[in-house]
Each structure stands twice: as C-alpha cells, then as structure tokens.
Amino acid sequence: MSIEEQLIENAKQGKLLTHKCTSCGYLHLSTAYFCLKCGSKGFEDVLLEGTGTIATFTIITVAPEGFEKYTPYAFVVLQLDNTHLRISGFMEKIATPADLLVGTKAKIAGFDNRGIIIEKQ
Numbered sequence: 001m002s003i004e005e006q007l008i009e010n011a012k013q014g015k016l017l018t019h020k021c022t023s024c025g026y027l028h029l030s031t032a033y034f035c036l037k038c039g040s041k042g043f044e045d046v047l048l049e050g051t052g053t054i055a056t057f058t059i060i061t062v063a064p065e066g067f068e069k070y071t072p073y074a075f076v077v078l079q080l081d082n083t084h085l086r087i088s089g090f091m092e093k094i095a096t097p098a099d100l101l102v103g104t105k106a107k108i109a110g111f112d113n114r115g116i117i118i119e120k121q
C-alpha cells in the first residue's frame with residue numbers, strides 16, 4: 001500500500017500512522033529522509049489513536065464546487081493527545097462558532113473525498 005492508502009485505511013479505523021525517529025523519538029506525520037529534529041535516518045511506524053482537542057477551525061459556508069452538499073462544515077485542526085502533532089480535517093454540521101469551541105475533545109472518524117473526517121468525542 002502507498003503511504004496515502006495507509007493513511008486512509010488507518011483513518012477509517014480512527015487511527016493515525018506516524019513515523020518515529022529511532023534515535024530521538026521525534027514523531028513525523030509524513031515520511032522523511034532525515035529526522036526533522038536530530039537528522040538521523042532511522043524511522044519506525046507508530047500507530048496513534050486519532051484523539052485530541054480542537055486547536056482551531058474555520059467554518060465553511062461557501063463550499064468549493066462539488067462539496068456544496070456538505071455545507072455547513074468546518075475545516076478543523078486537531079491537536080493530537082500526548083504529541084506535538086496536529087492534523088487537519090473536516091467536521092460536519094458546524095454552522096456557527098457556537099457549534100464548536102477550541103479545546104473540544106475530538107477524534108478521527110473516517111476518510112472521504114474531503115480528506116480526514118473528524119467528529120466530537
């Protein structure tokens with residue numbers, strides 16, 4: 001499977017595949033040739049639970065062509081639990097800022113043609 005296919009399969013199960021530096025332990029979201037922190041070349045795959053808190057979000061009321069049926073929704077940034085990593089995804093049925101607060105517990109809930117789907121825990 002390609003890296004993208006692995007991301008999709010794991011997201012459908014609520015998980016996130018990351019790449020951990022075997023020298024310093026720094027986690028990377030995508031594959032890299034060198035660790036961004038220490039420059040080492042060794043990595044191992046680590047599967048994380050896709051849970052965290054909402055770091056920030058943008059409400060989409062005017063969707064790009066082809067995505068109108070999903071509106072309103074939010075483009076959200078999820079700060080993953082126990083790591084420095086942040087991922088972005090989409091949360092359905094968010095129409096106003098009152099529908100979602102920064103700091104809300106959320107999790108990866110799937111993957112579709114928009115990308116990673118995130119929902120409240």
Ligand SMILES: [Zn+2]
Pocket residue numbers: 021022023024025026035036037038039040
């Ligand atoms: Zn490292």
